[in-house]
Amino acid sequence: MTNSDPIRFAHRHLLDIARLNATDINQILSLAEHYAEIARTPDKKRDLLRGKTQINLFFENSTRTRTSFELAGKRLGADVINMSVGSSSVKKGETLIDTAMTLNAMHPDVLVIRHGDSGAPHLLAQKVDCAVINGGDGSHEHPTQALLDALTIRRRKGRLEGLIVAICGDIQHSRVARSNIALLNIMGARVRIVGPTTLIPSNAAKMGVEVYNKMSEGLKDADIVMMLRLQTERMQGSFVPSIREYFHFFGLNKEKLSVAKKDALIMHPGPMNRGVEIDSEIADDLNISAISEQVEMGVAVRMACLDLLSREIVE
Amino acid sequence: MSKPIRALINARLLDPATNSDTQGGVLIEKGKILDWGTQITKDTLPDGAKIEDCNGYCLAPGLVDAHAYLCEPGKEHRETMATAGMAAAAGGVTTINAFPATEPVIDDPALVEMVQRRAKNSCAVKVCITGALTKGLLGEEMAEMGLLSEAGVVAVSDGQFAIQNINLMRRALAYSTMFDLPIIVHAEDPALAAGGVITGGRTATFMGLKSVPTCAEAILVERDIRLVKMTGARWHAAHLSTGDALDTMRRAKNDGLNVTAGTAPHYHALNDLELGEYRTFARVSPPLREEEERLAVIEGIKDGTIDIISSQHLPQSADSKRVPFAQAKPGVIGLETMLPVSLRLYHNGDVDLLRLLHTMTVAPAKLLGLEAGAIRKGADADLFLFDTEKPWQVDGDALLSKSKNTAFDGHLLQGRVLKTFVRGKAVFEL
Numbered sequence: 001m002t003n004s005d006p007i008r009f010a011h012r013h014l015l016d017i018a019r020l021n022a023t024d025i026n027q028i029l030s031l032a033e034h035y036a037e038i039a040r041t042p043d044k045k046r047d048l049l050r051g052k053t054q055i056n057l058f059f060e061n062s063t064r065t066r067t068s069f070e071l072a073g074k075r076l077g078a079d080v081i082n083m084s085v086g087s088s089s090v091k092k093g094e095t096l097i098d099t100a101m102t103l104n105a106m107h108p109d110v111l112v113i114r115h116g117d118s119g120a121p122h123l124l125a126q127k128v129d130c131a132v133i134n135g136g137d138g139s140h141e142h143p144t145q146a147l148l149d150a151l152t153i154r155r156r157k158g159r160l161e162g163l164i165v166a167i168c169g170d171i172q173h174s175r176v177a178r179s180n181i182a183l184l185n186i187m188g189a190r191v192r193i194v195g196p197t198t199l200i201p202s203n204a205a206k207m208g209v210e211v212y213n214k215m216s217e218g219l220k221d222a223d224i225v226m227m228l229r230l231q232t233e234r235m236q237g238s239f240v241p242s243i244r245e246y247f248h249f250f251g252l253n254k255e256k257l258s259v260a261k262k263d264a265l266i267m268h269p270g271p272m273n274r275g276v277e278i279d280s281e282i283a284d285d286l287n288i289s290a291i292s293e294q295v296e297m298g299v300a301v302r303m304a305c306l307d308l309l310s311r312e313i314v315e
Numbered sequence: 316m317s318k319p320i321r322a323l324i325n326a327r328l329l330d331p332a333t334n335s336d337t338q339g340g341v342l343i344e345k346g347k348i349l350d351w352g353t354q355i356t357k358d359t360l361p362d363g364a365k366i367e368d369c370n371g372y373c374l375a376p377g378l379v380d381a382h383a384y385l386c387e388p389g390k391e392h393r394e395t396m397a398t399a400g401m402a403a404a405a406g407g408v409t410t411i412n413a414f415p416a417t418e419p420v421i422d423d424p425a426l427v428e429m430v431q432r433r434a435k436n437s438c439a440v441k442v443c444i445t446g447a448l449t450k451g452l453l454g455e456e457m458a459e460m461g462l463l464s465e466a467g468v469v470a471v472s473d474g475q476f477a478i479q480n481i482n483l484m485r486r487a488l489a490y491s492t493m494f495d496l497p498i499i500v501h502a503e504d505p506a507l508a509a510g511g512v513i514t515g516g517r518t519a520t521f522m523g524l525k526s527v528p529t530c531a532e533a534i535l536v537e538r539d540i541r542l543v544k545m546t547g548a549r550w551h552a553a554h555l556s557t558g559d560a561l562d563t564m565r566r567a568k569n570d571g572l573n574v575t576a577g578t579a580p581h582y583h584a585l586n587d588l589e590l591g592e593y594r595t596f597a598r599v600s601p602p603l604r605e606e607e608e609r610l611a612v613i614e615g616i617k618d619g620t621i622d623i624i625s626s627q628h629l630p631q632s633a634d635s636k637r638v639p640f641a642q643a644k645p646g647v648i649g650l651e652t653m654l655p656v657s658l659r660l661y662h663n664g665d666v667d668l669l670r671l672l673h674t675m676t677v678a679p680a681k682l683l684g685l686e687a688g689a690i691r692k693g694a695d696a697d698l699f700l701f702d703t704e705k706p707w708q709v710d711g712d713a714l715l716s717k718s719k720n721t722a723f724d725g726h727l728l729q730g731r732v733l734k735t736f737v738r739g740k741a742v743f744e745l
Contacts, residue, residue: 197489197546213493239486241450241459249461249493 009308013125013132016141017182025150025186028304032151035307036300039075049078049310052109057099058135059085059115064270064295065135065144069112072302078110078310096120097127104128109310113137118175131309139173145269146179148301150187152294153224156265161188166218166260167209168194169228169250169277170239172201176269177228181207194218195250198239199230215249215256222260226267227252227277235276243276253279257288265290320344321739322360326369326700328352330376331673332689341374343696346738351690369700372733375672377409377440377697379688381577381679382499382553382625383650384474385411385442387433389418394630398717399650400439404743405715406651407699407732408626410441410687412679415452416474422447422458424466431467439742440735441697443683445470448487448498454478454505457487464494469683472499472553475600475629475645477535479505484539488548497549497575497682500539502560503601507531512641514602518587524640527602533559540567543574551575551682554627556582556604558611561620568620575682576615577623580649580656581722583612589722595636595643596711597722599627602645613665616674623682624674626653630718647722651714656723658703658730668703696739705731 010024017025038044054073058066066082073080083103094102096115100123103111110131113121118138125132136142153160165184171177171193184191185208193204194212204211212218219225230246240246257264266282266289274280283289324340328351340355341348342364360366380403386394403411413430415421421430427444434442446468447458460471471491477500478484491498511527513519519526536552540563543550555561555576564576581599586606589597597603604612615621629646636643649656654675660666680688687697711724735743 197492198486202545236456238456238483240490241457241461245459245461 008311012309014143014305014309015121015125015132015134017143017146017179017186018141020186022186025147025183028147028301028308029151029154031304031307032147032297032300035303036151036297039296039300044075045077046075047077048307049073049076052078052310053107054078054080054110054112054306055103055108056080056082056112056135057103057114058083059113059120060136062114062135064298065114068295068298069135069302072299072306073110075299076303076306078306096123100124100127104130110306133305133309136175138175139178140175141179141182142175143179144298144302144305145176146183147305148294148297149180149226149267150183151297151301152267152290153265155293155297156290157223160184163189163223164192164221165189165224165226166192166194166222167226167228168215168218168252170199170230170234171195171204171228172199173231173234174228180226181209192218192222196240199234216259219256219260222264224265224267225252225257225260229269229271230273230277247276251275251277251279252282254281257282264288267291267294270295318345320349320361320364322355322364322366323369323374323698324355324357324360324366325371326374327371328690329373329669329672330690331669331677332376332691334669336669341690341696341698343739346696346740348690348692348694348696350692373701373703374698375701376676376688376690377699377735377737378407378654378675379410379412379679379683379685380408380626380628380650380653380675381412381623381682382579383411383413383628384416384630385413386630387417388430393632394717396434396438396442398715399628400437401743402648402650402715403440404735404737405732406626407654407701407735408440408650409697409699409735409737410443410685411650412443412445412469412683414445414472414474415447420447420452422450422452422463424459424462427463427466427468440737441687443469443685445472445499447471448473449478449483452476454480454483457483457490460491460496461494464496468496469685470497470499470551473501475501477501477503477505481538481542485542485546488542488546488550492546492548495549497551499551499553500535502532502535502539502552502555503527504531504535507534508601512598512602513590514587514604516587516605518590518605522590522593529557529604529608530559532557532601533563536560536563540572540574543567543572544570547573549573551577553577554579554582554601554625555615555621556601556612557608561611561615565620575622575678576620577625578612578616578621579625579627580653581627581647583609583616584656584659585609585722593640595638595640596647596720596724598640598643598645599647599722600645613660616660617666622674622678624653624657625679626650630716631720632718633720636720646720648714648716648718648720650716652709652721652723652728654701654732655728655730658728661703662729696736698736699732700734701730701732703730705729707731
C-alpha cells in the first residue's frame with residue numbers, strides 16, 4: 001500500500017488510539033513499514049504533500065517529537081511551520097480556541113498539537129477545518145508514540161497478538177502508557193502495568209490490564225518491557241520517597257530483567273533518566289534495547305499518519 | 316557442653332494467645348521454650364533440670380510495648396538503651412517498639428542497622444524499630460519506607476506529629492501497602508491541636524490554658540479512615556483518648572478495614588483533674604481528657620475497639636517539666652508502670668486478666684509482625700512473673716528510667732512484676 005494506490009483512512013483526525021480499530025492500526029503500520037524502508041535509502045524525499053501546510057503547535061517543550069513530526073512532514077514535501085508556546089500569542093493571554101481560529105484562517109492542512117491539558121486536541125479539532133494530530137495531551141494519550149512502539153515490536157517480534165507487554169513506572173501521569181494500553185489491547189497483546197501504588201491510577205484494572213507492584217512479578221515471562229520516564233518533581237518524596245528507593249525497587253537492571261523471557265525487548269519513549277528508571281547496562285545493550293529503533297520508527301509512523309490524514313476523503 | 320534444662324514450676328500460666336489460664340510450668344532449654352503446660356510439675360521434670368518455684372504467681376508471655384521513645388541516639392541525657400532496658404524489664408516488658416524521634420531521626424536504612432546494633436549491645440530487652448513516615452518527621456516528604464522495611468523496621472510513624480497534608484497522607488498510605496508496613500499515627504488534627512496544652516473543657520476554662528478540642532482526635536481518625544478505605548493500608552491509631560474517635564473506630568472495624576487502635580495507661584487511669592495545681596508531670600499529648608472520655612476509653616478496651624495498650628513512654632528531663640505549664644514538654648515515662656496501672660482495670664472488674672494481657676502481648680505482636688507475645692514451644696523464652704495483688708506506692712525517684720517524669724508519682728497500685736526473662740535469662744528480679 002502506497003500513496004500511488006490511495007486507500008482512504010476512516011478518520012479525519014488522529015486524536016487518540018481509543019477510537020481506532022485493528023484495521024486502522026494495521027493500515028497505519030503497513031504504510032509506516034513502507035516509509036521506514038524509504039528512510040533507509042539515499043533519496044528520502046517525496047512530494048506527496050507538496051503545497052500542503054503542516055503546523056506543529058507545541059504548548060509543551062519537546063525536542064524529539066517535534067523534530068520527528070517536522071522531519072516527517074518535510075520528507076513528504078509539506079511546508080512545515082513550528083510554533084512553540086514561547087513565541088506565540090498564548091503568552092499574551094490568548095485562549096486555545098482563539099489561537100485555533102487564528103491558525104485556521106491561514107488554511108493549514110494538518111495541525112499537530114501537543115498540550116499539557118488532556119483533551120486540548122479534541123477541543124481544537126472541533127474548531128478547525130483541517131486534520132488534527134495529537135502529539136501528546138496531558139496525561140491522556142500520545143497516539144503516534146504507541147503506533148511507533150507497535151511498529152518497533154512488530155518488526156522485532158513479527159506480531160503483537162499474544163505478546164506479554166509489561167509497562168513499568170509512572171502509569172498515573174503517562175500519556176504514553178494510556179495510548180500503549182489501548183493499542184496493545186486492540187491488537188490482542190496481554191498488557192501488564194508495573195509501578196508503585198502511588199503511580200498507578202485507581203481503577204487501573206478496568207483499563208484491561210493486570211496490575212503489579214513488584215517488578216519480579218510483573219516482568220515474569222514478559223516479551224516486551226516498556227520503561228516510562230519518571231518526572232524529577234515526582235521522585236523526591238511526593239509520589240516516591242527518593243531516587244535511590246525508586247531505582248532499588250523499580251529501576252530496570254539485568255537482575256530484574258532476568259525473570260522476563262530470554263529474548264525480551266526493552267523500550268523507552270525517552271528521554272531516559274539513567275540510574276532512575278533504567279540502568280545504563282541495559283539501555284545501551286543493542287541486543288535487548290530497541291530504544292534507537294523506536295526513534296527511527298517514529299519518523300516513519302508520523303509520515304504514514306500525515307499521508308493518510310492528508311488524503312482526500314471521497315464519499 | 317549443653318546447658319541444663321530449667322524448669323519454672325508451680326505457676327499460674329496465663330497465655331492470651333491460646334486464652335488459657337492454668338496451673339503448670341515451663342521448661343526452658345537454650346533460651347527457648349521446650350515445653351509448657353499443666354503437665355510440667357515437680358514430678359515430671361527431666362533429670363538434672365534446674366527448678367525455680369513460681370509459688371503460684373502468674374507467669375505470662377513478656378509484654379510487647381508497641382510505643383516507646385528510647386532517646387538513643389542523640390538524647391541520651393533523657394534515656395539510653397541501657398536505662399530503658401532496665402525499666403522495661405522491671406515492667407515485664409520484653410520487647411520495646413522504639414519510635415524514630417531520635418537525633419538523627421530514624422529515616423535512613425543505615426541508622427536502623429546502627430540502632431539495632433546498639434540495642435543488642437546495651438539493652439536488656441528486645442528492641443524493634445519503627446521508622447519515620449516522613450523525612451526528618453517534618454511531614455513534608457515520604458521517608459524511604461521500602462528501604463527502611465528491608466532494613467528491618469516493623470512499622471512507620473511520625474511519632475507525636477500528625478500529618479497535616481492530607482494528600483501526603485493519602486500517598487503514604489498507598490505506598491505503605493507495597494511493603495505491608497503499618498502506619499502508626501498520632502491521631503490529633505494538627506491545626507486544631509496547635510498550641511493547645513490541655514483538653515478543651517471545664518478544667519481548661521478555669522485554669523486559663525489554651526486547649527485542644529476533643530474533636531481534634533475524631534476528625535483525624537475520620538479523615539484517615541476514609542483514606543484507609545481508599546488505599547487498603549494498615550493503619551494504627553497510637554493512643555485514642557476520646558469516645559467520639561472510638562465510635563469512628565468501631566464503624567471502621569465493622570466495615571472490615573485493616574485498622575487497629577491503641578491507648579496508654581494514663582488515658583484509662585487518669586483524667587484532666589490530675590492537672591490541678593498545673594502539674595506539668597501529667598502533661599501528655601494528646602492531653603488527659605475529662606472523666607466521661609476516660610470511661611469511654613475503658614469501654615473501648617472492654618469491647619475490643621481498643622486493641623493495644625502501650626506505655627507511650629516518653630522520657631523528659633526534669634528541667635523541661637519544671638517550667639510554667641504551657642512551656643512544659645508533654646510526655647510521661649511508662650515502661651515500668653504500664654502493667655501495674657493497667658491492672659486497675661482487672662481489679663475493678665472491667666476486663667479479665669487474659670483480655671488485659673492480650674492488649675499488651677498478642678495484639679501488639681500482631682500489629683508489628685513479631686514472633687512474640689505468646690507462650691509457644693520453640694519460641695524464645697520471653698516471660699515474666701507477676702503478682703496481681705501486691706500493693707505498692709510509686710516513687711518516681713525509685714523508677715529505673717533515666718528521666719523520672721511519671722504521672723503516677725505517689726499513686727497506690729496493686730500488682731507488681733516479680734521477675735522477667737528474655738531468651739530464658741533473668742533480666743529483672745524484684
